Amino acid sequence: xxxxxxVIALIPESCTSCMxxxxxxxxxxxxxxxxxxxxxxxxxxxxxxxxxxxxxxIDYGLCMYCGICVDVCPFDxxxxxxxxxxxxxxxxxxxxxxxxxxxxxxxx
Amino acid sequence: xxxxxxxxxxxxxxxxxADGFSYLDVLTGLDRGSDVEVLARVVDVSAGRLRAEVVTxxxxxxxxxxxxxxxxxxxxxxxxxxxxEMFDIVFDGHPDPRPLxxxxxxxxxxxLKSTVLAARVVTPWPGTSxxxxxxxxxxxxxxLGVPANWLHGGDA
Numbered sequence: 001x002x003x004x005x006x007v008i009a010l011i012p013e014s015c016t017s018c019m020x021x022x023x024x025x026x027x028x029x030x031x032x033x034x035x036x037x038x039x040x041x042x043x044x045x046x047x048x049x050x051x052x053x054x055x056x057x058i059d060y061g062l063c064m065y066c067g068i069c070v071d072v073c074p075f076d077x078x079x080x081x082x083x084x085x086x087x088x089x090x091x092x093x094x095x096x097x098x099x100x101x102x103x104x105x106x107x108x
Numbered sequence: 109x110x111x112x113x114x115x116x117x118x119x120x121x122x123x124x125x126a127d128g129f130s131y132l133d134v135l136t137g138l139d140r141g142s143d144v145e146v147l148a149r150v151v152d153v154s155a156g157r158l159r160a161e162v163v164t165x166x167x168x169x170x171x172x173x174x175x176x177x178x179x180x181x182x183x184x185x186x187x188x189x190x191x192x193e194m195f196d197i198v199f200d201g202h203p204d205p206r207p208l209x210x211x212x213x214x215x216x217x218x219x220l221k222s223t224v225l226a227a228r229v230v231t232p233w234p235g236t237s238x239x240x241x242x243x244x245x246x247x248x249x250x251x252l253g254v255p256a257n258w259l260h261g262g263d264a
Contacts, residue, residue: 023235023249031234 005065006082009104010056014077017051021069021078029062030069031055058101060086061094081106109162117165118175121148125180128152129161135177135187137195139221143168144195148177148184167197176202194219228254 017034033055038047070078081104088094096104112120129150138145143166151160167174176199178184188199189208196217199205216223233251250256 019235019237019249023251025234028231028234028251033237 004084005067006080006084007060007086007104008058008063008065008067008070008101009079009081010058010098010101011077011079011105012053012056012098012102014075015053015056016075016077017053018074020072020074024068024072026066026068027062027064029059031057031059053098056098056101057095059095061091079105109164112163112165114165114167114174117146118177120163121150121177122180124150124161124163128154128157129159130181132177132181132183132187133160135181135184135191137191137197137219139195139219140166142170144172144197144220146174146191146197150181169196172197173200174198175200178203193217196220224254 017032019032022030022032032053034051034053036049037052039050040047067080070080083104086094086096110120129152131151131153133149133151135146135148138147145164145166147162147164149160149162152158165174172195174197176184176188178188178199179201185202185204186208188202189204189206191197192199192202192205193207193210193212194217210218215226218225228251233254235249235251
């Protein structure tokens with residue numbers, strides 16, 4: 001079955017900055033920056049190091065909507081959303097950053 | 109799908125045309141390593157008899173010649189021009205073998221898997237950055253399908 005594609009949404013809270021989507025993307029259209037933070041939990045012997053997402057962007061001027069990033073994400077942080085209307089007046093307007101990508105998630 | 113010997117390509121296509129498959133739907137190539145597979149889909153569009161046939165043949169990279177079918181199928185003129193420049197094939201007997209879309213004096217045939225796209229060389233790969241902070245792996249990740257010595261800032 002052929003279905004029309006919409007847009008790829010990011011759920012930032014689910015993203016662990018593992019870089020799998022960035023490295024699997026055949027169009028090289030995803031960029032991601034993160035940094036490490038130490039989290040101390042009560043009862044833990046040592047502080048835990050976690051990755052914190054600083055920046056995530058998809059360049060829809062390059063994306064070919066293959067959906068590989070959605071498929072490979074081990075944490076389901078990327079998902080298809082139905083929106084299709086995101087044309088832009090210039091090239092830079094097609095680069096969606098973390099907050100814009102998060103805004104595509106359908107809200108009940 | 110029928111696989112045809114390269115030397116019988118023109119006669120097989122002529123036979124199909126005489127058989128009623130007079131509409132050329134598509135003619136293109138597929139990189140199969142040491143050969144380029146040329147594939148054509150022809151359709152019989154006569155009333156009440158819609159049927160199609162797919163035929164392919166293997167053209168070795170070392171001797172990339174194939175007979176043109178443009179005499180019987182005029183639509184093949186553009187398809188063969190495109191296949192020629194995208195896969196480095198010579199269609200013998202083609203009535204107008206000018207390049208269709210690209211300058212053939214610049215670089216290799218873009219649809220051959222051995223051809224690395226120029227954009228892959230001048231663009232830094234976004235996967236290089238050490239996203240997994242704290243856990244530096246000893247092996248630097250490499251983009252798939254791009255030879256290491258082609259990479260922007262590569263080690264070669």
